[in-house]
Amino acid sequence: MASRALLSRHSLPFFRFYSCYFPALFHFTPSPLRYIVYPFHRVQRIHLYCSLAHQQLDEIAQPELSCFNNTIHRLSHRRSFSEVLLVYVTILRNGHLPNGLTLPCILKACTALPALFFGCAVHAHIIRLGFEAATFIQNGVIVMYSRFGEISTAHKVFDLLSLRNVVSWTSIMSGYAQNGFPLEALHIFRTMRLDSPIIPDFIALVSVLKAYIDVGDLDQGRCVHGLVVKFGLEDEPDLLITLTSLYAKCGQVNTARSMFDQVFSPELILWNAMISGYAKNGHADEAVELFKKMVARKVRPDSITLRSAILACAQVGSLEAAKWIWEFVSNSELKDDVFVNTAIIDMYAKCGSVVLARRVFDNIPQKDVVVWSAMIMGYGLYGQGKEAISLFHEMIQSQVRPNDITFIGLLSACKHAGLVHDGRKYFYLMRNHGVEPRHQHYACLVDLLARAGHLEEAYEFIKGMPMAPEVTVWGALLNACRIHGQVELGKYAAERVFAIEPWNAGHYVQLSNIYASAGLWKDVARVRVLMRERGATKAMGFSSIEINGKLQSFYAGDKSHPRSKEILAMTDELERKLKKSGFLPHMDSVLHDLGPEEKELSLCNHSERIAMAYGLICTPPGTTLRITKNLRACVNCHSASKLISKLVEREIIVRDANRFHHFKDGFCTCGDYW
DNA sequence: TTAGGGTTAG
Structure with missing residues (x-):
């Protein structure tokens, strides 16, 4: 048998050298003489499924290795990785030795499946066959171990590699970044720049940028942007995506948008980077707007796009926008995606409709722990x-x-x-x-x-x-x-x-x-x-109200709105009504040491009162008012809102920084507990 | 003639 012949050609010291570096390869084998066939010796019969590639192989009485390699490459291209491994077993059983064209594909299959046990054995074959200095193959080993989370083993392979190319460096660098060690990844990049003549290509730069995004270092990210320009790679679409993501995630949404706008026809992943960048940085309106633009351009969103857009709608707190995106999802092929549906539950809950959230919840057939938790x-x-x-x-x-x-x-x-x-x-x-x-x-x-x-x-x-x-x-x-x-x-x-x-x-x-x-x-x-x-600062309070699908925001004492006079007349009227019904303002809600009259004035100028007044003048009687406030509701506004809901016969739903308050007939759903 | 990367994370 070829495998045994192969083993006899290698000495035991060789085995010992590698076994101290890669114990995982050897721990399952009682004897080094058995390990090469170990994962396969139990495979008595190879079930060749009905793939055309296999049928062609079957028709050849004694296939050459090149025939096997062709088959493997075809299967790999079709992502039929289990079958790739089956063909590999056939190669060994037919007495062939895999070569430099076979092994990278096999490693790729082990990584993709994933099949660590099989991968370790293939690594052992690579060492036995004398490919320890073959950069191309060893790069695949580095990637395989990285994807399995075995980053220290990957690093050992990298250390033992005599000739490293840009792919070797990128593989180990991104391996660290993907395993949650961005600082180590950056250290590797610095070592590559200082200690080797390797020039980073666009994929290496994408990887290092990703690591800087992970650590949130915009300044260093900008330096890499400088390198991108230096190497003349600024038009590389994949770098544009990562740079957009860098600026968006670090809060520089305008810079990100200018990069995005450079691309005439952005691909899905770039739309995703920009939309999620907006959503994550509190620019929810822009995120929703960009999502609508994307749909209008007939770009089909994926689960990532939808989740970002849903997150943005949840932040806006607009029920209209929430219903719009829910309808969009219902008509899309992702309507049964459990991730998307959980995001919808979360969004409806945050937009003040627990009833609609429950409807979505009830329609999910297989509820996992996150679905239940969201509800x-x-x-x-x-x-x-x-x-x-x-x-x-x-x-x-x-x-x-x-x-x-x-x-x-x-x-x-x-x-x-x-x-x-x-x-x-x-x-x-x-x-x-x-x-x-x-x-x-x-x-x-x-x-x-x-x-x-x-x-x-x-x-x-x-x-x-x-x-x-x-x-x-x-x-x-x-x-x-x-x-x-x-x-x-x-x-x-x-x-x-x-x-x-x-x-x-x-x-x-x-x-x-x-x-x-x-x-x-x-x-x-x-x-x-x-x-x-101590230079402590307080976030400026503002409230938003949605009228006919459009959000209008107000600050405390805001007089900038074109209908400011009408709003003021309405706040005055509300104040009169409150007084008439015996409402006593809670003066504690004012920090400043003002006189009683100024205090009262200051209280009725709070942003949610202005938003409420605007809602009352813009909507027909009986319409529910939906207000979102960036801070917590103050005691005075809360008591006043309860009474106002009764006086003006409206339901008022306020989402503050913490929770919902649903005011109706003089009461609030929070039971004054918040 | 086969490798490395980028969008998210309910």
């Missing part, structure tokens, strides 16, 4: 804690195992609904389901306990945490101290929070509000000075 999270956002819990039990009954995300959904649903008892119960049940609580779970429970007034219990719970409490934990305690007017504990929590995020003005505002409620004006002034000294 549980949706109920939670909407304050429907009991529904979330009942869905959780349904999920368990369906034999789907919950994961840590499921419990974040469940606990935050309990939190939004104030279900303290249930929250506690499910937190301690997590381990029974094989899920170890992470920091986020602890933060959720602290928030739940503290909001409900169990401040001491929350504090004790924090002290017992097995990890260092982060800002979310102390922030939750601080917020609860504001709600319950706990000055001392609030002061302590604020100190912890300031130590972690001294630049975040929101925390200073919280402490200041605690002092203001207690009438400690000197302390209020002190916090304000501290805030200024």
Whole structure:
């Protein structure tokens, strides 16, 4: 048998040398003499399926190696990788030795399937056949081990390679990047530039750019862009895609867009890079607009495009846009894609329609843990804690195992609904389901306990945490101290929070509000000075409202809208109506130490009130108003909105930074718990 | 005549 003849030609020291470098190749074989045939010796009969390539082979009595190689290449081209491996076994059994044309294809098949066990054996064959210095073949070995996550083995192969070309360097570099080690990938690129005469080609530059995107280093990415220009590769379409992605992901969407616009007829992957870049950087409107443009140009979106566009719609919070994309998905071939459908559930939940989210959920035949978790999270956002819990039990009954995300959904649903008892119960049940609580779970429970007034219990719970409490934990305690007017504990929590995020003005505002409620004006002034000294800034609050599918945004005290006079008249009217029905403004919601009248004025100028007024003048009676706010709703606006919903007989749905508030007949679905 | 890369991540 040829394989045995081959083995006898090689010495044992050779085997020992390689076995210390690549133990995985040898651990399954009791004797080096057996290992080359090991994966195949049990294959008694080769089942040649009905492929034409095989039939042709069968017709030849004694096929030459070149015939086998032709067959392998044809099968590889058709991506019939299992059959490629079967032909390889046939080659060995027919007494042939694979050559330099056979092996790269076999490695590719092992990588694609994936078949690590088979791949290790093929690597052993490569060594035995004396191809250890064949760069072309060894590059394939590097890629194979990288794809299997065996990056250190891949690196050993790379180290032993005497002649490395640009593909060898790119293979090991991208291997590191793909295995989550972008810094190592960049180190390899630097070594290549400094220690070798190799000039990077466009694929090498794409790989290094990807690594810089992963570490978020725009400056270094720009340097690589300089190299691209230096090598005259700026028109290379694949580099344009990666450069667009670099600028988009690093927040430079305008630069990204100018690169995108250079291409007359962008291919799908470039559309995806730009749309997802917009969606990820808070430019949701542009993402949706670009997606519509793409559809109008008859470019067929794939699952990635749809997920990015759906994410953008979820961020916009526009139900009209959400319905539009859902209709688009329903008419596309991706209507049964479970990933796309889960994104739709998430989007509907975030756009304020838990009913539509549930409809999509019910239509998914095979629900995995993420589908269930998305729906549980949706109920939670909407304050429907009991529904979330009942869905959780349904999920368990369906034999789907919950994961840590499921419990974040469940606990935050309990939190939004104030279900303290249930929250506690499910937190301690997590381990029974094989899920170890992470920091986020602890933060959720602290928030739940503290909001409900169990401040001491929350504090004790924090002290017992097995990890260092982060800002979310102390922030939750601080917020609860504001709600319950706990000055001392609030002061302590604020100190912890300031130590972690001294630049975040929101925390200073919280402490200041605690002092203001207690009438400690000197302390209020002190916090304000501290805030200024540390250069803390607060995000400008704004609210958006969708009218006839078009979003209109307003800042606090905004007078820039062309219909500003009418809006002002409506806010005044609302204020009059509120006063007439006995509404007392919550002065604590104002940080500034203003006089009572100025305070009132400042409160009714909050952005959501202006958006509401605009909605009222633009829509017929009875229309539901849908408002999105970038910050949390303040106590005053929340109370006023409840009453306004009754006074003007409208349903008002407000999505704040945290959750939904559905105001109807003087009540809110959150039950004043947020 | 066969290798390496880029879009996402519910």
